[in-house]
Amino acid sequence: MSGFFRRLAGIPWRDIAGDALSRTFLCVKAFCVVHVIDHHVLSLSHVRGPSMLPAMNLAGDVVAVDKLSVRFGKVEPGDIVLLISPEDPRKLVAKRVHGLEGETVSYFVDPGNSSASKTVVVPQGHVWVQGDNPYASRDSRQFGPVPYGLITGKIFCRVRQLFSLPLHSLI
């Protein structure tokens, strides 16, 4: 019994604690640096869903997201952006920008059934976003123009197709 305690006292606890602490600090510092880059410069993201077919896969794509352009206001119509959904703040959605503030946007109100269209002027500080697949997308046609502050990044590159499905198998 006393041999056990003697062995216990012989373990260099202080050194182990010092080592553990310095390695934890190293991990924390590395995490913070990576996080700052991921949040403000460049990020990877997994997007999936039918709203951006055929540009993006139904089953999912890993894409590279550029955060700098958004901060400097270099978002243009035609860009695909990642934004916080105005309907659910815990969701990030990918949509294409169709109009910036002050521009006029026309869209079909009911693309499958009628050719009626509406024209709208995008208010100050907002953008108009639409999914490429108008039949399966909730976008500005439903929730209106989106404040620019909700845009978190611009998708500029597809890194890898996960489980790519040929289009003809969806029909």
Place this chain on the structure above:
Amino acid sequence: MSGFFRRLAGIPWRNIAGDALSRTFLCVKAFCVVHVIDHHVLSLSLVRGPSMLPAMNLAGDVVAVDKLSVRFGKVEPGDIVLLISPEDPRKLVAKRVHGLEGETVSYFVDPGNSSASKTVVVPQGHVWVQGDNPYASRDSRQFGPVPYGLITGKIFCRD
């Protein structure tokens, strides 16, 4: 002339470069750690303007901003929040939350001149914000309910 170049060659350039690089890395790491805390945990901010009188000063207040509550959805009516302005994404504004999604909010349309009021239901994913000083505040009465994603922090303490 050759003495000048000889002195120039005698300076320990490699050591200086090595030192400079390691100190730069140290600064970068420290900045990143501080930035992560500032962005996601706790921040200090200077807010000024007439829209939140008398709660906040016209000339400016340094306030502590809690970022964690917003991430966990713990924002309630009565809280003062910092949010990106829906009219100008480069501006951060401080307003008080008056209603969460699904709640009914009533407000005076023209507080100085008439007592007409409007009632509105806050849509899903949005909040209704108003400044404490209704005569000098642009808030949800002008730009409508604000998506929750625009809220960046909750002001909880004033220096």
